[in-house]
Amino acid sequence: MSKPNIFVVDDEPDMVKGLVLVLREIGEVGTAPTAEEALEYIKRNPVDVLVTDVRMPGIGGISLLEKVKEFRPKIEVIVLTAYGSIESAIDAMKKGAYHYVTKPFNNDELLIVVQRALQDKRLHEELEYLREKVNKAHVFESIIGRDWKMQEIFETIKKVAPSKVPILIQGESGTGKELIARAIHQHSPRSKNRFLGINTAALPENLLEAELFGYKKGAFTGADYDKKGLLVQATQGTFFLDEIGSMSLAFQSKLLRVIQEMEVIPVGATEPLKIDVRFISATHTDLEKAVKDGAFREDLYYRLNVVRINVPPLRERKEDIPMLAGHFLEKWAEGEDKKGLTTGALRRLMEYDWPGNVRELENVIQRAMLVAEGVDIQPSDILLRQEPLPWLVEAEGYSSATYDKAKEEVFRHFQREYFTNLLKRCNGNITLAAEKSGITRTALHRIIKKLNLSEEVLTMRDSLPQATTK
Incomplete structure (x- = not known):
């Protein structure tokens, strides 16, 4: 294993010599007398740990730290200070320094700090590598999932993508059905051609037919030109039919013919146009039940459902x-x-x-x-829907209250919850809370008094860390 690269910056030659003598035990050591020279070196060469004095002519150590972190954020920086100033050390730590060492330094202490910095850097790199490896295993195209059900879906996509068979993706709204359809297309021989789709529930039937099959000029009012349908435009590609459970039986018959014959007749035309598309369908409804209920054609169901992918809800x-x-x-x-x-x-x-x-x-x-x-x-x-507010459920007599009384109670609880949370975030600072809420300081004082929040505000202020004097 190659030695780590340590770089020392200090304007005192004797200090640099001492640092090199100590640090060359654990790595290759480079040096520079100024921050400007150090920056030029670091831009061109790998550096694991940078050891820099705080006070130097020109660019100081803290400014050097900030500049290095801009383009090499993974370099660990250790600052040296001859002044024993905790303020400058804390400032450096806030700006990304790994640690600080005071001059004159103890050799063993310096070695321990630099070794720890190197170990932590190596650990972070290993964790990043492992995280990237894990993410690659659990991300397929833009679909994320380490759950075994999702892993099975990834394997199914790989198996079915090379073929032309129709696929039915079943799952609740928001589960990522279209992402799965796109992943199948991307891994298929058709990936260089178009992926087009339509939500069949989003359009009235006459517009759906015109969009899918196209139309001839004059076929209906507003048809001022010939238009190719989406299925013709998707030839040699993939077509995604979303929410197929919403189609009428009459339109299902037309779609069945298209899939069987691989041709479409534009609205207003008499001659069919050949198409070559792979159909991927999706639905959030139970199509098997729809078939039993007579709401979905059985023959179309079997045409579309050659391979089915069930997407689990979150x-x-x-x-x-x-x-x-x-x-x-x-x-x-x-x-x-x-x-x-x-x-x-x-x-x-x-x-x-x-x-x-x-x-x-x-x-x-x-x-x-x-x-x-x-x-x-x-x-x-984290604001979530469908969460019953406990004060609505538990409020005595709430269900039997008049509308105005219930509304007043709801608003009172809303005010208390809103302003309590706001004041907590502002650490009891009335001026800041008023500014954030968009109301005047006087109005906020009135609300605090009305809701009996005065003691809570004082508690918030008292809980703040007190400044210490030296």
């Missing part, structure tokens, strides 16, 4: 929630403003049943990132 694969949440946090991060999840926030996500599935989780994460005040998302930032 509540049945909760172990995927942390990975999915992490993915959405990265996806919606603005620049460097990346947020994490506290343990409590993650627990809240894990305890919820997700009726809207992955789509709802993404929406909740996106909203939480907007409302979160700090670096990490807190449980109070």
Whole structure:
């Protein structure tokens, strides 16, 4: 194994010599007398640990630390200070330094700090490698899932993608059925051609027919030109029929003929046009039941259901929630403003049943990132639907109250919950809370008095860490 690369920056030649003598026991050591020279070296060469003096002519050690972290964030930086100033050391740590050592330094102490920095850097690199390896195993195209049901789906996609057989994807809304359809297309011989689709529930039947099959000029009012249908446009590609359970029996008959003959007749035309598409269908309804009830043609069902993929709802694969949440946090991060999840926030996500599935989780994460005040998302930032408010359920006489009385009670509880949480986030600072809520300081004082929150505000202020004097 090659030796780690350590780089020393100090404007005192004797100090540099001493540092090199100590540190060459554990790595290859490079040196520079100024931060400017160090920056030029680091831009061109690998460095694992940077040891720099705090005070130097020109660019100081803390400025060097900030500049290095901009383009080499994984370099561990240790700062040296001859002044024993805890303030400068803390400032350096806040800006990303690994640790600090005071001058004159003890050789053993310096070695221990640098060795720990190297060990931690190596550990982070190994964890990153393992995380990347795990993610590759649990991400298929843009579908994320380590749950065994999702792993089975990944294997099915690989098996069926090379063929032309129709596929039926069944699952609740928001489970990612279209993502699976796109993954099948991407792994098929048709991947260089078009993937087109339509939600059959989103259009009235006459428009659906015109979109799918195309039309001739003059076929109906507004048909001012010939238009190719989506099925013709998708020739040699894949066509995705979403929500097929919503089609009428009459339209099902037309679609059955298209699949059997592989040809379409545009609206207003008499001659069919040949097509060559692979059909992938999706539904959130129970098509077998629809067939039994006479709402879906049995022959069309068997045509579409040559291979079926059942997508589990998110509540049945909760172990995927942390990975999915992490993915959405990265996806919606603005620049460097990346947020994490506290343990409590993650627990809240894990305890919820997700009726809207992955789509709802993404929406909740996106909203939480907007409302979160700090670096990490807190449980109070996770806003979920379908959660009964305990004060509505438990309020004595609530169900028998008049509408106005019930509304007044609901609003009072809303105010208390809203302003209590707001004041907590502002550490009892009335001015800041008023600014964030968009009301005047005087109005907020009145609300605090009305809701009897004065003692809570004082408690919040008292709980703040007190400044110490030396």
